[in-house]
Amino acid sequence: MNSLDEVLDGVKSAAIAGHVNPDGDCIGSCMGLYLYMKDNFPAVHVDVYLEKPGDEFLFIRDIDCVETEYDSGSDYDLMFLLDVSSSDRIGVAASLYECMDNTVCLDHHVTNKGLGRMNRILPKASSTCEVLYEILDDKKISKACAEALYTGIVHDTGVFQYTNTSPATMRAAANLMEKGIPFSDIVDRSFYQKSYAQNQLLGRTLMESILLLDGSCIAGVVRQKEMEFYGLTSRDMDGIVSQLRNTIGVEVAIFLYEKDSCQFKVSLRSKSYVDVSKIASLFGGGGHAKAAGCIMHGTPYDVICNLSSQIEIQLKEV
Ligand SMILES: [Mn+2]
Incomplete structure (x- = not known):
């Protein structure tokens, strides 16, 4: 698959779907493709299915067109899955995926x-x-489409910081910048800006974090009652794990937040050599070598012990 044109040949209707708990890259890619198709393939009917995007993404054009529920009456010639790594991660359009052949x-x-069916x-x-x-x-990318795509690149590279940033990434970002997008505002508004309550919880989580494995691992936990106290939800937890990872001497940061009683969403970040996607996979999750996640059950103590013993195995291999 080298171009969108070949994929859309003969297609009259298409659905775009991202993953559960959509992040900047998921929203940016879904909206970027949606806007590109609206701008350049007006004859193709296109819908985008996502869980409600956070307020920090409201600047993206047509974000109010996002469908947050799938009506089983709608069918499509083609379905796009963007930033989705496995079928259990498809968000609102999961039941559509089950009956689609052309994906x-x-x-x-x-x-x-x-x-x-086709993959890139x-x-x-x-x-x-x-x-x-x-x-x-x-040449066919509009300013609005460029804003969406730039947002996703900024989010998944931690503003061009992580080692997944390549010369090709910078060239793509530079070309998007050529469209005249407000790149500085996009970074500030969608990536760095936090509410007062989010900063309060971040500070508290850092203060109560613990160091393990001789300081090469750090763990932070947010319980349900704390989220309730600050009036925050799961999407407000973004950024806490990367702040934990910034600690000098730390190779792996673990961040847990309680989704349900004794059920935790786990985020893992590593700095250089530990492959956290391998660890997340062991516990039914997935992700990237330096950023991965999974769901785990038990007390925070049990969860952290299970994770840190796997981290220790990799640390000893070095
Ligand atoms: Mn991504």
Whole structure:
């Protein structure tokens, strides 16, 4: 698959779907593709299915057109799966996927085994937005589409910081910048800006974090009652794990937040040599070498012990 044109040949209707709990890259790639198709393929009917995007993404054009529920009466010639690594991660359009034969998956998760009938999965790419950008015609990318794609690249590279950032990433970002997008505002508004309550919880989580494995691992936990106290939800937890990872001497950061009683969403980040996607996979999750996640059950103590023993195995291999 080298271009979107070949994928859309003969297609009259298409659905675009991202993953559960959509992040900047998921929203940016879904909206980027949606806007590109609206701008350049007006004859193709296109719908985008996502869980309600966070307020920090409201600047993206037509984000109010996102469908947050799938009506089983709607059918399509083609379904795009963007930034989705496995079928259990498809968000609101999961039941559509089950009855679709013609599916195209664009992704960069190393754990993706080929979710679509056609796949473009590039584990070395910074983001799904970068994977998508490569099959679009740059001349046909509007400013609004460029804003969406730039947002995704910014989010998945931690503002061009993580090692998944390559010269190709920078070239794609530079070309998007040429469209005259407000790049500084996009970074500030969608990535760095936090509410007062989010900062309060971040500070508290850092204060109560613990160091393990001689300081090479750090763990932070947020319980349900704390989220309730600050009036926060799961999507407000973004950024806590990367702040934990910033600690000098730490190779792996573990962040847990309680989804249900004794059920935790686990985020793992590593700095240089531990492959956290392998650890997340052991517990039924997935992701990338340096950023991965899974769901685990038990007390925070049990969960952290189970994770840290796996981390220790990899630390000893070095
Ligand atoms: Mn991504």
